[in-house]
Amino acid sequence: MELNERMKTILAAVVHSYFTTAEPVSSSIIAQKYHLNLSTATIRHEMYLLEKNDYLWQPHTSSGRIPTDKGYRFYVDNLMVKNYLQEKEKREIIQIYKKSKEFEEAMKMTSQLLSKLTDNIGVVLAPVIYNNIVKEIQFVPVGYNRILTVIVTDAGLVCQKIVNVSGEINKDRLNYLSNFINSKLAEKDINITNLNNILLDELEKIISLQERFNYVYNFLEECFNIRYSENKVYLDGRINLMKHPEFKETDKLNYILSLIEEENILAATIRGYLGFRKTKIIIGKESKLKEMQNCSLVTSEYSIKGKSAGAIGILGPTRMDYPRMISITEYISDKLSEILSEF
Amino acid sequence: MELNERMKTILAAVVHSYFTTAEPVSSSIIAQKYHLNLSTATIRHEMYLLEKNDYLWQPHTSSGRIPTDKGYRFYVDNLMVKNYLQEKEKREIIQIYKKSKEFEEAMKMTSQLLSKLTDNIGVVLAPVIYNNIVKEIQFVPVGYNRILTVIVTDAGLVCQKIVNVSGEINKDRLNYLSNFINSKLAEKDINITNLNNILLDELEKIISLQERFNYVYNFLEECFNIRYSENKVYLDGRINLMKHPEFKETDKLNYILSLIEEENILAATIRGYLGFRKTKIIIGKESKLKEMQNCSLVTSEYSIKGKSAGAIGILGPTRMDYPRMISITEYISDKLSEILSEF
DNA sequence: ATTAGCACTCTCCCTATGAGAGTGCTAATA
DNA sequence: TATTAGCACTCTCATAGGGAGAGTGCTAAT
Numbered sequence: 001m002e003l004n005e006r007m008k009t010i011l012a013a014v015v016h017s018y019f020t021t022a023e024p025v026s027s028s029i030i031a032q033k034y035h036l037n038l039s040t041a042t043i044r045h046e047m048y049l050l051e052k053n054d055y056l057w058q059p060h061t062s063s064g065r066i067p068t069d070k071g072y073r074f075y076v077d078n079l080m081v082k083n084y085l086q087e088k089e090k091r092e093i094i095q096i097y098k099k100s101k102e103f104e105e106a107m108k109m110t111s112q113l114l115s116k117l118t119d120n121i122g123v124v125l126a127p128v129i130y131n132n133i134v135k136e137i138q139f140v141p142v143g144y145n146r147i148l149t150v151i152v153t154d155a156g157l158v159c160q161k162i163v164n165v166s167g168e169i170n171k172d173r174l175n176y177l178s179n180f181i182n183s184k185l186a187e188k189d190i191n192i193t194n195l196n197n198i199l200l201d202e203l204e205k206i207i208s209l210q211e212r213f214n215y216v217y218n219f220l221e222e223c224f225n226i227r228y229s230e231n232k233v234y235l236d237g238r239i240n241l242m243k244h245p246e247f248k249e250t251d252k253l254n255y256i257l258s259l260i261e262e263e264n265i266l267a268a269t270i271r272g273y274l275g276f277r278k279t280k281i282i283i284g285k286e287s288k289l290k291e292m293q294n295c296s297l298v299t300s301e302y303s304i305k306g307k308s309a310g311a312i313g314i315l316g317p318t319r320m321d322y323p324r325m326i327s328i329t330e331y332i333s334d335k336l337s338e339i340l341s342e343f
Numbered sequence: 344m345e346l347n348e349r350m351k352t353i354l355a356a357v358v359h360s361y362f363t364t365a366e367p368v369s370s371s372i373i374a375q376k377y378h379l380n381l382s383t384a385t386i387r388h389e390m391y392l393l394e395k396n397d398y399l400w401q402p403h404t405s406s407g408r409i410p411t412d413k414g415y416r417f418y419v420d421n422l423m424v425k426n427y428l429q430e431k432e433k434r435e436i437i438q439i440y441k442k443s444k445e446f447e448e449a450m451k452m453t454s455q456l457l458s459k460l461t462d463n464i465g466v467v468l469a470p471v472i473y474n475n476i477v478k479e480i481q482f483v484p485v486g487y488n489r490i491l492t493v494i495v496t497d498a499g500l501v502c503q504k505i506v507n508v509s510g511e512i513n514k515d516r517l518n519y520l521s522n523f524i525n526s527k528l529a530e531k532d533i534n535i536t537n538l539n540n541i542l543l544d545e546l547e548k549i550i551s552l553q554e555r556f557n558y559v560y561n562f563l564e565e566c567f568n569i570r571y572s573e574n575k576v577y578l579d580g581r582i583n584l585m586k587h588p589e590f591k592e593t594d595k596l597n598y599i600l601s602l603i604e605e606e607n608i609l610a611a612t613i614r615g616y617l618g619f620r621k622t623k624i625i626i627g628k629e630s631k632l633k634e635m636q637n638c639s640l641v642t643s644e645y646s647i648k649g650k651s652a653g654a655i656g657i658l659g660p661t662r663m664d665y666p667r668m669i670s671i672t673e674y675i676s677d678k679l680s681e682i683l684s685e686f
Numbered sequence: 687a688t689t690a691g692c693a694c695t696c697t698c699c700c701t702a703t704g705a706g707a708g709t710g711c712t713a714a715t716a
Numbered sequence: 717t718a719t720t721a722g723c724a725c726t727c728t729c730a731t732a733g734g735g736a737g738a739g740t741g742c743t744a745a746t
Contacts, residue, residue, distance in 0.1 A: 041741095042687085152486055156489075242593060254585050370708075382720050
């Protein structure tokens with residue numbers, strides 16, 4: 001069924017009122033607050049139709065209406081008016097970012113910013129590296145028999161890993177290895193996911209049979225074995241959940257808390273949305289995760305030097321101020337892109 | 344007032360029963376479950392005295408009794424029977440640790456182990472480094488104008504920091520700097536907290552006036568400027584809180600969640616307890632933090648190569664199985680010490 | 687097509703009530 | 717003198733009833 005203009009107006013009014021008060025919205029409230037010049041009976045009739053078409057629902061027969069996930073979706077796709085951040089707010093965000101000089105710090109600040117500005121949970125997915133080209137590899141001996149491997153990618157991301165070696169690998173040997181590897185890296189673009197395969201193949205040609213089965217080979221294998229699946233997630237503002245009446249009952253809270261606890265799952269979810277559109281909105285049951293039933297997730301990709309790198313977002317109850325959530329998320333992702341590109 | 348033997352027995356019984364059922368303990372329950380060969384009236388009388396002396400309290404006049412913080416404290420200090428982990432459990436812990444080959448991984452696993460074994464929140468305070476001696480400093484150029492500074496301490500801890508340099512610092516220059524610094528470090532023990540002062544003083548003597556006010560000097564200043572206050576904390580099992588009836592009401596939960604959210608505060612608290620005893624137990628209001636009112640914290644220090652490094656612990660409701668919490672925390676801290684010393 | 691009017695439904699809050707659990711006190715007992 | 721049986725008392729908790737209020741759906745009138 002196609003919604004007529006009046007139904008759209010009423011749906012938007014219900015979404016707005018419900019967001020503001022967290023109370024089911026009655027026909028009389030719509031009539032009073034939104035000046036539609038319609039009687040409550042007419043509004044009631046339209047709401048009845050909206051309910052029949054799954055845009056609204058009632059907690060019980062004689063209560064006001066609440067938007068369904070479908071109702072929110074229609075609102076987000078067709079009805080909502082874009083929100084623009086105030087210049088003052090923009091300045092504040094920029095001001096805060098000026099303090100962050102390190103990568104880790106920038107990630108943390110971003111999640112804090114998101115949670116403070118939205119009163120929801122701020123989520124930052126660290127840059128995914130599996131599509132990065134390796135530019136440079138360095139070996140730094142630290143202490144007695146440990147070697148710090150530093151991998152620098154084309155996006156300027158730095159992966160580090162400390163590897164224990166059973167025997168001693170002397171400095172000349174290390175230099176030889178790193179020179180060889182870096183010359184190969186200069187010759188052709190090697191994706192970080194292929195690092196292990198390609199480089200070990202190349203190395204096999206020059207490493208003597210003897211060494212191939214000893215610690216040098218093992219050492220390198222471990223160095224290149226980077227975990228792509230483990231995508232760090234920065235979360236902030238968990239406590240904000242308590243501010244929302246939908247999480248007053250502990251069992252509702254339980255769901256979302258378990259989602260937040262399993263950062264890997266959250267990371268995987270967000271990662272799954274990467275690459276389609278800059279901004280992505282997932283409302284309630286649209287997500288396959290049952291823990292997200294009562295929640296919405298607004299994510300926005302950020303980039304490093306123009307190349308999509310990761311995503312940030314906010315997580316909160318489906319009853320949220322979508323226009324504002326979107327504008328905040330998008331603005332912050334833009335600023336984060338700038339910061340990270342400068343690093 | 345000195346507690347007589349019978350009062351002690353009854354107090355221990357109340358603590359045990361309350362831990363098991365989470366219900367206020369009545370005189371008849373004590374009589375039934377703990378076979379003291381006393382009438383309920385007698386038990387009631389002793390409980391009355393225990394209450395008058397602040398070891399027990401009643402939610403209301405005609406309900407059973409619950410231990411107070413003081414009651415738990417007396418129990419922990421004088422009454423509880425040490426718990427020993429089963430060999431099977433020990434083996435499982437060791438088995439899990441075998442998988443962890445990196446520092447970060449070991450930290451995460453430890454917090455997971457703690458939370459899973461105790462059904463509480465697992466807390467791991469990363470090694471504090473402010474009492475470490477600096478053994479070695481390395482500069483690794485990464486990308487165009489960024490330099491990775493690697494500081495290795497006597498405990499084998501590795502601090503890293505990426506510093507952006509405005510101008511270019513060539514490799515020879517970097518080598519010269521690191522050679523100079525490392526020779527100074529070999530000469531005398533320099534604590535990491537003094538790094539900035541001492542080394543910059545030394546460097547002033549050899550760096551030309553011109554350079555002192557340019558990027559080389561600034562660069563080094565930034566390299567040595569390490570944040571000691573930021574002590575990373577690894578938390579796991581937040582969701583476990585929901586299992587405990589004391590956190591059924593959201594306002595109770597609010598308190599502890601806000602504590603967990605502010606990891607810095609938690610870190611500072613635990614850090615404050617370091618250096619006195621291996622194991623430390625903080626019960627409810629014994630902590631100055633109001634967020635910890637309904638919680639107890641059991642911490643145990645771990646060490647690296649015999650030198651106290653950090654602490655692990657569990658955080659849960661005051662109603663907890665103290666003997667078991669203590670044995671788990673202590674055992675895991677021992678194992679963690681072994682693992683970290685091997686790294 | 688819209689609306690006024692009205693019966694109906696459901697929640698929420700308040701009160702009352704009774705059962706049950708547990709206590710404190712007292713007088714009897716070993 | 718220490719212990720205990722007995723009992724009145726207190727408080728919680730679950731249940732039910734009732735009235736107010738909010739909001740609806742339906743119908744007949746405009």
